[in-house]
Amino acid sequence: MKILILANSDVGLYRFRKELLQKLLEEEHHVFIALPGGEKVIRMVQMGCAFIRTEIDRRGINPANDIALLKKYVHIIRTTDPDIVLTYTIKPNIYGGIACRILKKRYIANITGLGSALEKSGIIKWIAVFLYRLALKEASCIFFQNAANQKKMHAFGIKGKREVRIPGSGVNTDEHPFEAYPDKSESVEFLFIGRIMKEKGIEELMNAAEYVKISCPDIRFTVAGECEEDYQGRLEEAQQKGILTYLGFRDDVHTLIKGCSAVVLPSYHEGMSNVLLEASSGGRPVLASRIPGCAEVFEDGATGIGFEAKNVESLKKAFLTFISLPYEKKKEMGLRARKRMEDRFDRAAVIQAYMEEIRRAGKEGKDELI
Structure with a gap:
């Protein structure tokens, strides 16, 4: 399968999801990553990913920039023609999800946090709620990282076709091995x-x-x-x-x-x-x-x-x-x-959850063609 990943940071994608990338590549999927440039991009390309530079104003609320991002995602999805799209963080979830709906592509979203817009009151909050509803309604699966975020999304009427809770991004316990505690003589x-x-x-x-x-x-x-x-x-x-x-x-x-x-x-x-x-x-x-x-x-x-x-x-x-x-x-x-x-919290459980949902979405695609 061709798998497109939309994210807002090379550091975040590499640090927390490189094991998933490796698993996808090992199973001979074609993996495209669309995100801003950075030092970690080189490592992901060396792994076998195809990189598409995609600038994102992560914290800005400029409508022109966001519309440009949506158009960019539509262009990327049209040209790569992925079998499934994985989205991470707020703007890729929202504008990537909308782009997938426009082009009728299957997608899996990961709610890595609600962000400040949903924590506040006022017009910005309700614009964010509207966009989330629009973006996630047709998601093949939404991964939630904690029960409170899932409950809050439901309270706003934001739901996908299927939802799974995972222990965040998990942690690679081999890359973060146990270390002896500092000596008693050292200052805290x-x-x-x-x-x-x-x-x-x-x-x-x-x-x-x-x-x-x-x-x-x-x-x-x-x-x-x-x-x-x-x-x-x-x-x-x-x-x-x-x-x-x-x-x-x-x-x-x-x-x-x-x-x-x-x-x-x-x-x-x-x-x-x-x-x-x-x-x-x-x-x-x-x-x-x-x-x-x-x-x-x-x-x-x-x-x-x-x-x-x-x-x-x-x-x-x-x-x-x-x-x-x-x-x-x-x-x-x-x-x-x-x-x-x-x-x-071992990261292997998160990778397994993703692979199951990707296979499920792939099977649904084949069923629709019959």
Whole structure:
């Protein structure tokens, strides 16, 4: 079969879905990837994928840009003539789904998160709801990464022909092996890895870190990620004050996880947090918002500590609680976190779910031709 994949990032597609790409190629499917350029594109092309450059304004709401993206998708689908289309993230899901409906192509969508538009009120929210309904109505399957997102979509009247829940993108436990916990003599280091933006909780993180450093000056805070909003100056100022270390974008995620005591994610909303999965697989406790997409990953008090999203006081308390834990307890949390990933979140299960749905969609196509 010819399989077209629509995504918004080469890094995301490669880091979280390269095993699926490899499986498709091993089964001798022709795989096309349509997404913006980037360093990981070369690796996917070397694997055997055909690349189609497709620029996406990921966070913008410019109608002209979005219409241009829809037209681009229609052109790509017409020229590649795929048997099935896989879409990831919000704009590929919406405009890729609409393009598939226009051209009567089978498609499978993955809801990696609802995004800020559906979390707010006003006209933007209802435009997003309308577009989602239009885009996903004829999807052969919609993959949901958590029950809350699925329930919310249903409340908005957004449904596909078939729905399957998967454990996010899963985690490759071989690429993120268990790592021995840092030595007892080392200072506790909290690590944030992610896009630097308000909805990832970066403001709460900086405020809580500043407070904790007053009473616990030896504690270290490290932030890694690309600024998608205007936080560069504030992060640099915080670094000059000795509150945190800002590394910018880093590709060596596992190395950073290996060196930390715990990973922190104060996010407002998630599909299923990949960084929490990877941290847990590496044997690190996590401190995370008690929100859908984070709460499923960790067991509060056993493999991590939860706190309320958008709440600096709650985050401060979580930091201080973790710091006060005995060294052996921190170490034990990491061991339990790894076991949880092996038992519940192995990426092989996600690949299997995709292959089953692709085969199902392919069989439906053959049945229609008879």
